[in-house]
Structures are given as C-alpha cells and as structure tokens.
Amino acid sequence: xxxxxxTHLDPASRAAARGWSDLTIRNLFIIPTLVFLIVFNIFPLIxxxxxxxxxxxxxxxxxxxxxxxxxxxxxxxxxxIWSNFVITAKYVIVSVAGQMIVGFGLAxxxxxxxxxxxxxxxLLLLPMMMSAAVVGLFWQLLYSPSWGPxxxxxGLGDFAWLSNPDSALYAVAITDIWMWSPFVMLLSLAGLSxxxxxxxxxxxxxxxxxxxxxxRITLPLVSPILLIALIFRTMEAFKTFDIAYTMxxxxxxxxxxxxxxxxxxxxxxTGKSCALAYIVLIMVLAITNLYVKYxxxxxxx
Amino acid sequence: MAAVRTSSExxxxxxxxxxxLVATLVFLAPIxxxxxxxxxxxxxxxxxxxxxxxxxxxxxxxxLFTKRVQMQKTVDPQVYEAAPWWEKRIYDGGERxxxxxxxxxxxxxxxxxxxxxxxxxISTVLAVGMGTFTAYGFSRFKIAGEADLLFFxxxxxxxxxxxxxxxxxxxxxxxxxxDSHIGLIILYVAFNLSFSVWLMKGxxxxxxxxxxxxxxxxxxxRMQAFFKIVLPEAATGIAATAVFCFITAWNEYAFALIMxxxxxxxxxxxxxxxxxxxxxxxxxxxxxxxxxxLPVAIFTFLLRNHLLRGVTFGAIRK
Numbered sequence: 001x002x003x004x005x006x007t008h009l010d011p012a013s014r015a016a017a018r019g020w021s022d023l024t025i026r027n028l029f030i031i032p033t034l035v036f037l038i039v040f041n042i043f044p045l046i047x048x049x050x051x052x053x054x055x056x057x058x059x060x061x062x063x064x065x066x067x068x069x070x071x072x073x074x075x076x077x078x079x080x081i082w083s084n085f086v087i088t089a090k091y092v093i094v095s096v097a098g099q100m101i102v103g104f105g106l107a108x109x110x111x112x113x114x115x116x117x118x119x120x121x122x123l124l125l126l127p128m129m130m131s132a133a134v135v136g137l138f139w140q141l142l143y144s145p146s147w148g149p150x151x152x153x154x155g156l157g158d159f160a161w162l163s164n165p166d167s168a169l170y171a172v173a174i175t176d177i178w179m180w181s182p183f184v185m186l187l188s189l190a191g192l193s194x195x196x197x198x199x200x201x202x203x204x205x206x207x208x209x210x211x212x213x214x215x216r217i218t219l220p221l222v223s224p225i226l227l228i229a230l231i232f233r234t235m236e237a238f239k240t241f242d243i244a245y246t247m248x249x250x251x252x253x254x255x256x257x258x259x260x261x262x263x264x265x266x267x268x269x270t271g272k273s274c275a276l277a278y279i280v281l282i283m284v285l286a287i288t289n290l291y292v293k294y295x296x297x298x299x300x301x
Numbered sequence: 302m303a304a305v306r307t308s309s310e311x312x313x314x315x316x317x318x319x320x321x322l323v324a325t326l327v328f329l330a331p332i333x334x335x336x337x338x339x340x341x342x343x344x345x346x347x348x349x350x351x352x353x354x355x356x357x358x359x360x361x362x363x364x365l366f367t368k369r370v371q372m373q374k375t376v377d378p379q380v381y382e383a384a385p386w387w388e389k390r391i392y393d394g395g396e397r398x399x400x401x402x403x404x405x406x407x408x409x410x411x412x413x414x415x416x417x418x419x420x421x422x423i424s425t426v427l428a429v430g431m432g433t434f435t436a437y438g439f440s441r442f443k444i445a446g447e448a449d450l451l452f453f454x455x456x457x458x459x460x461x462x463x464x465x466x467x468x469x470x471x472x473x474x475x476x477x478x479x480d481s482h483i484g485l486i487i488l489y490v491a492f493n494l495s496f497s498v499w500l501m502k503g504x505x506x507x508x509x510x511x512x513x514x515x516x517x518x519x520x521x522x523r524m525q526a527f528f529k530i531v532l533p534e535a536a537t538g539i540a541a542t543a544v545f546c547f548i549t550a551w552n553e554y555a556f557a558l559i560m561x562x563x564x565x566x567x568x569x570x571x572x573x574x575x576x577x578x579x580x581x582x583x584x585x586x587x588x589x590x591x592x593x594x595l596p597v598a599i600f601t602f603l604l605r606n607h608l609l610r611g612v613t614f615g616a617i618r619k
Contacts, residue, residue: 019522029438040491044468133554149351239461242554277464
C-alpha cells in the first residue's frame with residue numbers, strides 16, 4: 001500500500017525532479033519524531049536500567065556503588081512487594097471484569113433505535129474523558145461515612161468505604177468501573193453495529209431463542225473487539241496510579257504503581273525503584289505486545 | 302429489525318429503554334454531585350440527608366479565587382456596607398479577603414489553571430504538528446520495518462508514567478528543568494506523540510493518494526501537494542487529534558505530581574492538595590473541580606463522532 005505512491009512516480013520524471021526528493025521528505029517527516037521519542041523515552045529508560053544495578057539514592061550526595069543484581073534479588077524475595085502485586089491483580093480482575101460486564105450490558109441495551117440515542121450515548125461517555133485524579137478525589141465525598149450520598153441512598157449507615165482496609169480497594173475499583181465501563185460500551189457498540197442484520201433475520205425465521213441468537217451470533221462476532229477492550233483495560237488497570245492515590249491511603253489498596261512512586265519519591269530508594277520499574281515495565285510491554293497484535297487483527301477486517 | 306414484531310418484543314424494547322435511562326442517571330449522578338456542590342452553601346455540602354435541591358449561589362467560586370483568613374470579631378458594619386457583593390459573601394461566612402493595599406489577593410487556583418492551559422496547549426500543538434508529518438510519512442512512503450517502528454512508537458505511549466518519571470526526574474534535576482513548564486511540555490509531547498502519529502495515520506490513509514498524484518502531475522512539488530492538498534483534507538482529523546491530545550495533557554496527574562510543585566504546577570495535582578487536614582471545604586473544591594472539568598465536557602460533545610477512533614488509536618472507525 002504505502003509503496004504505491006512511490007512507484008507511480010517515475011524517478012526520472014519532471015515531477016520527481018522538482019523540489020525535495022521523496023526520500024528527503026520521508027526522512028524529514030519521520031526522523032525527528034523517532035529521535036524525540038528515543039531521547040525522551042528510550043534514553044531515560046537506559047539511564048534507569050544502569051541505576052537499577054546500584055544503591056543510588058537521589059536525596060543523598062554520597063557516591064553510589066555497583067551492587068549487581070542485588071536490587072532485583074531483594075525485590076523478588078520481598079513479601080511486601082509481592083503483596084502489592086497481589087493487590088494489583090485483585091484490582092485488575094475486579095475492575096476490568098466489572099467494566100466488561102457493565103459496559104457490554106449497556107451496549108446491548110443501547111443497541112436499538114430510540115429518541116435522543118446520540119445524546120444519551122455521549123452523556124454516558126463523559127466519565128472516561130475526565131481526570132481520574134480530580135474525579136477520584138471527589139468520590140471521597142460521595143463515599144463519606146458521615147454525609148456521603150452513597151451510604152444514604154443504599155442505607156449503609158456509617159460504612160467507611162475508603163478507610164476500611166477490607167473495602168478500600170473495592171471502593172476504588174467501583175469508581176474505576178464507573179469511569180471506564182463507558183469505554184467498553186463504546187467499543188462494544190461498534191462491534192454490535194457491525195453484526196450483519198441478515199443473520200438476526202435468519203435466526204428470527206428459524207424461531208431461535210434469544211439466548212441462542214446471543215451466544216451463537218452476537219458473542220462470536222463481537223468477541224474480537226471485546227478482546228481489544230479487555231486487553232487495553234487490563235493494561236491500564238495494571239498501571240493505575242492517580243485514581244487510587246487520590247482516593248485512599250489504605251495499605252490494602254496500595255497498587256504496584258503507588259508502591260513504586262513511594263519507593264522512588266518518598267523513600268528515595270532510587271536504585272531499587274529503578275529495578276522495580278523495570279519489573280513493571282517488562283510486564284506492561286508483554287501486555288502491549290498482545291494488544292497491538294489483536295489491534296492489527298481487527299484492523300485488517 | 303425483524304419484519305414482524307411481536308408484542309413481547311415491543312415490551313422488551315421498552316424495558317431496555319427504561320433501563321438505559323436509569324443507567325444514564327446513575328452514571329451522571331457523580332457529575333451532578335460535583336456540579337451541584339460547586340453552587341451549594343457550605344453547610345449544605347455536608348448535610349444529612351444529602352441535599353439535592355437548593356438555592357444555588359456562587360460563593361464557592363468567590364472563595365475559590367480569593368485568599369481568605371478567619372475573622373476574630375465581626376466585621377465593622379460600615380466596611381461591610383461599602384464592600385462589593387462578592388466580598389459580603391465572604392464576610393457572611395465569617396472570613397475576610399486578604400488584600401495588599403487595595404488589591405485583592407488571588408488564591409493559587411487561577412495560576413494553576415493557567416499552568417494547565419499553557420502546558421496542555423503548547424504540548425498539543427507540538428505533538429499534533431510532529432505527529433501529522435510523521436503520520437503522512439508512514440502513510441505514503443515505503444519504510445523498512447514499518448510495523449516494528451509503529452509498534453515502537455505505540456509502546457512509548459504504554460509506558461507507565463511513574464516508570465518514566467524516575468529517570469526523567471533525575472535528568473531534569475541535573476539540567477534544572479524540574480518544576481518548569483518546558484519540562485512538563487516535553488513529557489506531554491513525548492506521551493502524546495505516539496497517539497497523534499497513530500491517529501493521524503488513520504486519517505491520512507483515508508485521503509486518496511490520487512489527490513496528490515494529480516497535483517504532482519499539475520506541477521506541484523510534493524511539499525506543495527502536502528501543504529495545499531493533504532493538510533486541508535486532513536483538517537477534521539487534525540482537529541480531533543488535537544482535542545484528544547489536549548484532554549490527555551489537561552487530565553494528566555502522575556508526571557505533574559512528580560515534576561512540579563509550585564511555579565509550574567498544574568491543576569490536577571493542585572486540586573487534591575487543597576484537601577489538607579481537618580474538615581475540607583467541599584464547595585470550594587467542587588467549584589475548582591467544576592471549572593476544571595467543564596472544558597473536557599464541552600470537548601467530549603464536540604468530539605462525539607470521533608471518540609471510538611480516538612480511544613482505539615485510530616484502529617477502529619465507525
């Protein structure tokens with residue numbers, strides 16, 4: 001595809017001789033972006049890879065020492081870190097599962113024509129466009145045990161959602177589900193509208209049950225796009241920092257990104273933080289790889 | 302739709318529409334709560350039972366923008382009478398507005414809001430500008446290892462901010478870019494660039510290459526064809542990409558929290574820092590949150606037809 005434009009133009013023609021060559025333009029257009037990304041994303045990561053083998057502490061001036069793989073060894077045998085990963089896994093499972101169910105459910109409900117459908121769809125999409133940190137902060141008031149509307153509406157008395165160690169993580173997950181179900185809804189709607197109508201008509205003629213139609217026609221045809229939503233939200237939930245950080249200080253809701261932040265910028269254990277950052281990075285890149293693979297698959301259709 | 306609709310189907314349809322309306326109300330309730338708290342009298346923000354209907358007032362916004370102190374004794378009636386309406390509201394709350402001479406001292410909020418605006422606008426212009434050129438390059442020219450390069454570009458977007466922030470913090474400290482607008486702008490350009498390349502590539506792919514070829518035959522150079530034919534065709538895409546980049550930069554929290562603390566601090570880390578200790582003044586926080594969310598809400602409506610494309614990096618169109 002991309003090469004067609006080039007081959008159409010005879011290099012010896014007058015058109016090609018005018019101005020800069022296509023090769024020059026291509027390099028001029030692409031190389032600055034690549035250089036920028038390498039300088040400000042890749043180079044810092046190489047820099048921190050170096051520090052991950054040292055005992056460097058950014059708030060002290062004494063020289064650092066090379067410690068080999070000690071940081072990595074310590075991290076992997078640290079129960080505290082493992083518990084952060086377990087908390088993160090719980091959070092990812094609960095919030096992503098919630099988003100998939102609520103989002104896909106909403107899409108099924110919306111997948112029909114009714115007045116003001118466009119407006120309602122857009123209103124439903126508002127939460128995901130907003131700043132997680134700022135909105136998360138305000139959920140503190142909604143969850144408040146003394147005057148929060150949530151406890152009032154559900155008659156929960158003075159249940160302390162965010163300061164109860166057992167519920168804090170799930171309270172954050174509920175807020176995350178509120179924010180990101182619309183994302184799953186948006187993708188599911190696209191998937192649902194791409195299902196050919198004649199399949200449903202054929203099923204109706206055969207008097208197929210709703211459940212049969214749903215499991216044999218709707219789900220298989222929507223699943224590629226649902227998978228994209230699932231992988232993307234898993235990756236984002238794994239990286240979650242702002243919403244959990246502004247909502248609660250409970251250790252039981254300390255996600256791995258929050259742990260990393262505290263270790264790097266509150267305890268100033270820089271060398272070890274760089275090592276932990278690398279462990280997190282490798283996990284994120286693995287999910288990214290998967291995501292791009294499926295994204296390209298859907299794109300080709 | 303099936304040709305014949307049974308009565309049970311019609312009933313099912315009605316139930317679904319009612320369910321949609323209920324869900325919409327539930328999803329909008331937190332946003333309504335932010336907006337309404339921003340206009341509540343202080344005591345109604347934390348009333349039991351929660352107040353839904355009330356007489357709105359703008360006092361929280363006056364508090365948001367001014368520096369105030371608690372008053373030890375009641376205000377002199379003459380001073381009160383001479384004060385403008387908004388200052389009376391502050392006196393009514395038992396506080397007074399701090400002044401230097403006659404000038405009212407502003408709170409930090411307008412400064413932080415401006416920082417957000419400066420950083421978001423400049424980083425958006427740069428990210429979309431560079432992204433548009435690069436997307437054209439990827440869309441039209443043969444590039445060795447194109448798929449790998451595009452993956453590399455996208456993967457930079459997926460890096461967790463805290464992971465990138467650790468080395469960037471050290472490097473910025475070394476060159477004095479901590480707590481600077483430029484430092485934050487660079488980070489946001491890096492963060493948004495990959496997004497802008499992917500999204501713009503989708504838009505560029507949709508512009509028929511025959512347009513430029515016709516222009517080339519007519520005697521344009523490729524650069525002229527790009528600026529005079531391709532860019533105007535891509536205008537909608539550029540606008541949509543810009544709005545997405547703006548919203549991302551506007552909302553960004555982790556980098557801003559780590560890299561800025563005073564001079565260049567943006568609104569997202571500033572607003573939560575206002576909670577402080579003791580009983581927070583939720584009306585003022587809500588007023589700040591409301592003003593901060595308003596541009597995003599407006600943009601969401603402008604963008605509504607491009608949202609799907611935006612959240613999937615241009616891979617899925619409608």
